[in-house]
Amino acid sequence: MSLPAPSAPVDRLVLLNPGPVNVHDEVRTAIAAPDSCHREPEAAALINRVRVKAARIGGGDETHTSVLLAGSGTAALEAVFSSVVPADGRILILDNGHYGDRLHRIVSVHDVPRRHLEFGWTNPIDPAEVDRVLAADPSLTHVGLVHHETSTGQLNPLREIGEVVARHGRQLAVDAISSLGSEPVDIRADHVDWLVGTANKCLEGLPGVSFVTAPRHRLDALETVPARTFYLDLYGHYISQDRRNAPLFTPALQVLNSFEKALDLALAEGTAARGERYAALAGRIRTGLAERGARFLLPPGHRANSVTNVHLPEGIGYDELHDGLKAEGYVVYSTQEQLAGVFRVANMGQLTEGDIDGFLAAYDRVIAKHVEAAA
Structure with a gap:
């Protein structure tokens, strides 16, 4: 499979952790x-x-x-x-x-x-x-x-x-x-x-x-x-x-x-409008990860509009996923010890649809490298 080239911005990290966040200029x-x-x-x-x-x-x-x-x-x-x-x-x-x-x-x-x-x-x-x-x-x-x-x-x-x-x-x-x-x-x-x-x-x-x-x-x-x-x-x-x-x-x-x-x-902006902006970004994350076979910690009706907790793909550890994504310009977040095997993707802050699409493409590349290395 041909994977898209890295698209992470060179001038900033895209913070997909639940605070601190990417802020307005x-x-x-x-x-x-x-x-x-x-x-x-x-x-x-x-x-x-x-x-x-x-x-x-x-x-x-x-x-x-x-x-x-x-x-x-x-x-x-x-x-x-x-x-x-x-x-x-x-x-x-x-x-x-x-x-x-x-x-x-x-x-x-x-x-x-x-x-x-x-x-x-x-x-x-x-x-x-x-x-x-x-x-x-x-x-x-x-x-x-x-x-x-x-x-x-x-x-x-x-x-x-x-x-x-x-x-x-x-x-x-x-x-x-x-x-x-x-x-x-x-x-x-x-x-x-x-x-x-x-x-x-x-x-x-x-x-x-x-x-x-x-x-x-x-x-x-x-x-x-x-x-x-x-x-x-x-x-x-x-x-x-x-x-x-x-x-x-x-x-x-x-x-x-x-x-x-x-x-x-x-x-x-107003809380309602910001909530809609966040919900759209969260939906983009959740749809993209679901298409990649991800399993989520919570059912849809229980989730907030700014954080998605996801089970790690089989066979890859959190550090490997985190470090691979950070090298591409995207920072995800770990969970506490009680939820070993789960990582968090937040969409707080000044993020765009392009940021989310870039994260998903980087996620594909990190997983592909892991599969290749394990073969």
């Missing part, structure tokens, strides 16, 4: 903003603009605000899950993958009173089971959920779970790190009390900034909750940014400049 350029001091009025203005835009991307209105943190999405997760549960409260962690387990590890490290409800990797979270557990255990005051569990590519039923949690009068904290910007998320309609996002996935910014969006009254109520951590004390960051008009600690101002541009682009 305007986002990349924005990081070259002039050096500035984080205690000056222009820095405060930038922080306030980004807070407003970050709240808007999650469906927040004037009753909501965002708190910015210098760090990856896990920094914002730890800020929320270590800060929002009072000493007499208890949180129910919903877990069906690596990142659900990460939530449990965060609350365990901080000795937050907790209950761990596991559904098993690749299984969707069942709102009826959440309903049953909350009805039977009034000590549970909070619920933690990962919306898009990228370890498997599973999209969990946020709206349905939010309705259950709200009906029981509990608070819902959501890891929307890998969904916000491309999947439908509405902090009000979904009954979310604490929404965690990051710059460098479906919002198509650069790594280094994460954020928490919440109703102001929820943030104000944290005044009476003793801090369990110093740097990631959510109430401390909120009061400093919102009342004192200054960051609590030194922020990543240059990255914030880029993030503001990314938010502007995301708000202009």
Whole structure:
């Protein structure tokens, strides 16, 4: 069989990993903003603009605000899950993958009173089971959920779970790190009390900034909750940014400049349109791999629009596939140890149909070389 010549672009890697992503040129350029001091009025203005835009991307209105943190999405997760549960409260962690387990590890490290409800990797979270557990255990005051569990590519039923949690009068904290910007998320309609996002996935910014969006009254109520951590004390960051008009600690101002541009682009495109763009690219990946005999980890109805988890072709290891593709200009992603034999192909960021077609052609060449070498 005659294979097409390598078509990977020579000036960039096509990032098919679930963040960081290939970004818009305007986002990349924005990081070259002039050096500035984080205690000056222009820095405060930038922080306030980004807070407003970050709240808007999650469906927040004037009753909501965002708190910015210098760090990856896990920094914002730890800020929320270590800060929002009072000493007499208890949180129910919903877990069906690596990142659900990460939530449990965060609350365990901080000795937050907790209950761990596991559904098993690749299984969707069942709102009826959440309903049953909350009805039977009034000590549970909070619920933690990962919306898009990228370890498997599973999209969990946020709206349905939010309705259950709200009906029981509990608070819902959501890891929307890998969904916000491309999947439908509405902090009000979904009954979310604490929404965690990051710059460098479906919002198509650069790594280094994460954020928490919440109703102001929820943030104000944290005044009476003793801090369990110093740097990631959510109430401390909120009061400093919102009342004192200054960051609590030194922020990543240059990255914030880029993030503001990314938010502007995301708000202009709209979540629905970006979701359609991502879904079309994911469809192109899935169709192309299916035509090549690939087996997928999840059935179609469970998959998010930005990550596809695929079983490795028979006889080839992940390192061989990854290294062969990277040599051609394409970066795919491994999975955790629980899913040995599976790799991930993401389509977040500024990707084109040509990028996907080039990946599929490179995939053919890598597999053909493997078959030839094994003969």
